[in-house]
Amino acid sequence: MSVGCVAGDAQSYILFCDFFDRIIEAYHGQKVTSQTPESDFNYDNLKGGNDLDRSYAVRCEVSVVRGIEDFSFPTHCSRGERRQLLTLARRVEVNQLTSIFLLLALQRLQEEELPGHLLLLEELNQEQQRELNMNLDHPSSSQLRTGVARDWPDARAVWVSKDGSLVVWVNMEDHLRLVSMRDDANIAEAFKCICINLQKLEEYYKALRHPFICKQQLGWVTSSPADVGTGLRITVHLKLQHLPKHKRLQDVLKRLRIRMDKTETPALYCVSNIATFGPSEVELTQLVVDGVKLLITMETRLEGNQDIDELVPTQK
Known part of the structure; x- marks a missing residue:
């Protein structure tokens, strides 16, 4: 399901709140109130996530998106703005522009403890694209x-940590998108990586007087209403043979508040959270961890020709 709309800048959520609030409530199933959504980056509060059955859990990915205060979202950014951002970033001139802040922030991140390098999208070869597990030749x-x-791939870039634990996309759908992928399906470690490095980048941006965009009623906001609140996505690839064919699968997924999509590989499914608004970061991650564990338990039951009705959770 798609929300079917995007915002050109953060102010759109205020000027057109009657429209965006209804979209957010319908998509996330959570009422927009005057209270700021709860935030929790204490990864130690997560229970499990490092103990998924590798017979079924193939890999995982935790990602988060952020917008930078005072700048239009990439959905509204002009070619001139984008080129100016990249030109000044490469020259590392001191100016109040997003790409410069990103470069400075990532340099700070690298200097402290996470070495990496910035690559322009237009300069990525096929091998580098395969390493990133993406085909970036065409949008x-x-x-x-x-x-x-617009003007693809002009002024788009990606920062990759030397150990491969973190990737930061620049000027794509949003100003920043941090991604931590793991082939051992260790959600706990991927979530920890995101929490630590996101908070460091947030501190750097605050010091540069251009913090991440946050609205009182919505939390963190980016171009898509589907990402407001936490901007967090937890994805696990599962090998499943029997459960996808079960008549109660959709009911189970609805009660667990997660989604399951097919991949190009037979019997491999992508499981992730639907909403990002309402629960905190830890709560969303816990929701996916618990949901994945239950799906695996159901799959093992079905393999043994057992019934899974008693495992179906009550409506949340």
């Missing part, structure tokens, strides 16, 4: 629809 259909693919 996706969603990028074309939302307008972020």
Whole structure:
């Protein structure tokens, strides 16, 4: 399911709140109130996530998106702005521009404890794209629809840590997208990596007087209403043979508040959270961890020709 709309800048959520609030409530199933959504980056509060059955859990990915205060979202950014951002970033001139702040922030991150390098999208070769597990020669259909693919791949970039634990996308669908992928399906470690490095980048941006965009009623906001609140996505790839065919699967997924999509690989499914608004970061991650464990338990039951009705959770 798609929300079917994007915002050109953070102010759009205020000026057109009657529209965006209804979209957010319908998509996330959570009422927009005057209270700021709870935030929790204490990864030690997460229970489990490092103990998924590797017979079923193939890999995992934790990602988070952020917008930078005082700048239009990539959906509304002009070619001149984007080129100016990149030109000044490469020259490392001191100016109040997003890409410069990103470069400085990532340099700070690298200097402290996470070495890495910044690559321009237009300079990535096929081998580098395979390492990133993405085909970036052509923009996706969603990028074309939302307008972020204008002048592709002009002024887009990606920062990759030397150990491969963290990738930061720049000027794509959003100003920043941090991604931690693990082939051992260790959600706990991926979540920890995101929490630690996101908070460091947040501190650097605050020091540069351009913090991440946060609105009182919505929490963190970016171009898509589907990402407001936490901007957090937890994804696990599962090998499942029997459960996808079960008649109660959709009911189970609805009660667990997660989604399951097919991949190009037979019997491999992508499980992730639907909402990002309402629960805290730890709560969302816990929701996916618990949901994945239950799906695996159901799969093992079905393998032994056992019934799973008693495992179906009550409506949350």
